[in-house]
Amino acid sequence: MTSNLFAGLPSTVTVDEQFATFLQRPGLRIERIVSTGQASPEGFWYDQDEGEWVTLLQGEAKLRFADETDARHLRAGDCLDIAAHRKHRVDWTAPDQVTVWLTVFYSATGITPGPTTPVTPIPA
Amino acid sequence: MTSNLFAGLPSTVTVDEQFATFLQRPGLRIERIVSTGQASPEGFWYDQDEGEWVTLLQGEAKLRFADETDARHLRAGDCLDIAAHRKHRVDWTAPDQVTVWLTVFYSATGITPGPTTPVTPIPA
Numbered sequence: 001m002t003s004n005l006f007a008g009l010p011s012t013v014t015v016d017e018q019f020a021t022f023l024q025r026p027g028l029r030i031e032r033i034v035s036t037g038q039a040s041p042e043g044f045w046y047d048q049d050e051g052e053w054v055t056l057l058q059g060e061a062k063l064r065f066a067d068e069t070d071a072r073h074l075r076a077g078d079c080l081d082i083a084a085h086r087k088h089r090v091d092w093t094a095p096d097q098v099t100v101w102l103t104v105f106y107s108a109t110g111i112t113p114g115p116t117t118p119v120t121p122i123p124a
Numbered sequence: 125m126t127s128n129l130f131a132g133l134p135s136t137v138t139v140d141e142q143f144a145t146f147l148q149r150p151g152l153r154i155e156r157i158v159s160t161g162q163a164s165p166e167g168f169w170y171d172q173d174e175g176e177w178v179t180l181l182q183g184e185a186k187l188r189f190a191d192e193t194d195a196r197h198l199r200a201g202d203c204l205d206i207a208a209h210r211k212h213r214v215d216w217t218a219p220d221q222v223t224v225w226l227t228v229f230y231s232a233t234g235i236t237p238g239p240t241t242p243v244t245p246i247p248a
Binding site: 001002003004005006007022023025027028030051053055057072074076077078079080081102104106 | 125126127128129130131146147149151152154175177179181196198200201202203204205226228230
């Protein structure tokens with residue numbers, strides 16, 4: 001099936017961020033996050049077990065790492081990798097735009113195939 | 125480091141497609157592919173050991189699966205998952221546009237840690 005990353009976007013500001021999963025595989029999850037002005041709660045830091053590669057498809061956001069002084073101002077196409085357990089937060093997203101993040105979460109410790117995934121034997 | 129998915133795009137048609145790797149981890153590779161009119165060679169089918177989730181960020185392309193009659197006409201934001209060994213080819217990319225693909229290649233047998241990746245022991 002062909003989906004579209006921009007399908008079903010809100011036309012106005014919404015109370016909560018919206019999450020949609022585009023792909024889920026062992027050790028891998030591709031998600032769209034839609035922000036309309038939301039930010040991380042005051043004093044909150046993400047501290048994730050997974051690595052996260054993230055890009056901003058549209059809109060604007062300020063992403064801050066605990067180990068950096070200034071937030072990074074992200075615009076369309078900007079992308080970066082967030083290592084597992086590197087503390088970060090979203091300081092700001094544009095209040096007057098629909099900001100679309102595309103995130104690829106991946107296992108930082110390696111994943112073995114789960115029971116729902118067919119496993120192809122590796123030739124010796 | 126913050127990169128940008130649209131950085132360094134060619135302003136005109138190029139002879140070959142251009143490839144750039146944005147992230148490489150065990151069992152995972154995120155690549156940008158830039159096409160300016162290229163297509164798969166006549167009669168050629170990709171038959172990949174990896175799964176590939178792909179989205180078109182800009183431009184237009186026609187992607188055909190061996191098990192489908194018609195090519196899928198992809199436009200900006202369209203995305204789909206190509207299972208490992210599902211034969212497919214690119215029938216066409218827009219000759220007058222710079223078409224940007226974002227691809228996430230992932231191990232079909234699970235993401236396993238490689239020698240370059242620190243492995244955190246999983247608590248018993």
